[in-house]
Amino acid sequence: AQKVTQAQTEISVVEKEDVTLDCVYETRDTTYYLFWYKQPPSGELVFLIRRNSFDEQNEISGRYSWNFQKSTSSFNFTITASQVVDSAVYFCALSEDGTASKLTFGTGTRLQVTL
Amino acid sequence: DAGVIQSPRHEVTEMGQEVTLRCKPISGHNSLFWYRQTMMRGLELLIYFNNNVPIDDSGMPEDRFSAKMPNASFSTLKIQPSEPRDSAVYFCASSFSGLAGAIQYFGAGTRLSVL
Numbered sequence: 001a002q003k004v005t006q007a008q009t010e011i012s013v014v015e016k017e018d019v020t021l022d023c024v025y026e027t028r029d030t031t032y033y034l035f036w037y038k039q040p041p042s043g044e045l046v047f048l049i050r051r052n053s054f055d056e057q058n059e060i061s062g063r064y065s066w067n068f069q070k071s072t073s074s075f076n077f078t079i080t081a082s083q084v085v086d087s088a089v090y091f092c093a094l095s096e097d098g099t100a101s102k103l104t105f106g107t108g109t110r111l112q113v114t115l
Numbered sequence: 116d117a118g119v120i121q122s123p124r125h126e127v128t129e130m131g132q133e134v135t136l137r138c139k140p141i142s143g144h145n146s147l148f149w150y151r152q153t154m155m156r157g158l159e160l161l162i163y164f165n166n167n168v169p170i171d172d173s174g175m176p177e178d179r180f181s182a183k184m185p186n187a188s189f190s191t192l193k194i195q196p197s198e199p200r201d202s203a204v205y206f207c208a209s210s211f212s213g214l215a216g217a218i219q220y221f222g223a224g225t226r227l228s229v230l
Binding site (some may be wrong): 052095 | 127157158171213218219222225
């Protein structure tokens with residue numbers, strides 16, 4: 001069965017610090033997809049990124065970067081120079097080729113960025 | 116473009132009452148998902164539709180829950196009779212396809228409180 005683990009329940013940092021959110025997944029499929037979503041205090045879920053299992057290139061988007069390592073079944077998310085607006089709950093999710101678009105979410109990491 | 120639209124945003128009802136949650140997916144999307152978010156269980160998929168047909172309802176907690184998608188632009192999730200343990204945030208999401216890896220876009224959610 002597929003599984004997503006976000007071991008960090010809550011992280012607190014001071015603005016401008018870098019922070020990494022960990023995500024470890026389990027799957028038996030060779031084709032799968034990994035996602036990160038952001039849930040700000042307003043409550044909606046915002047899509048951030050999708051990676052497929054055949055593309056291990058790291059990705060950078062502004063202050064956000066993602067490190068995908070199949071060898072360790074991890075898909076970690078780093079925020080550089082964090083800002084107060086980054087305060088949110090971040091979810092990692094997995095979908096497998098065998099279960100179509102069904103998403104399995106991790107339990108989320110609450111990030112608190114303070115001044 | 117309008118995103119996924121859910122109504123109502125908040126619902127307070129008494130135990131035993133019928134509750135209907137509504138969702139309008141993004142135009143052109145052919146897959147629709149209903150999720151429930153609670154502190155205890157996190158984000159869990161209840162049911163999803165592909166081309167208006169229910170594909171997987173294994174997450175529906177019990178017979179008190181039912182979902183319909185009469186056309187490509189509207190879906191409902193009904194709880195009858197409601198119970199206090201149904202209190203949660205219910206999200207609707209849509210995606211362009213039902214294939215693995217399709218990005219799901221979420222509505223703002225409906226916060227349900229059953230007294």
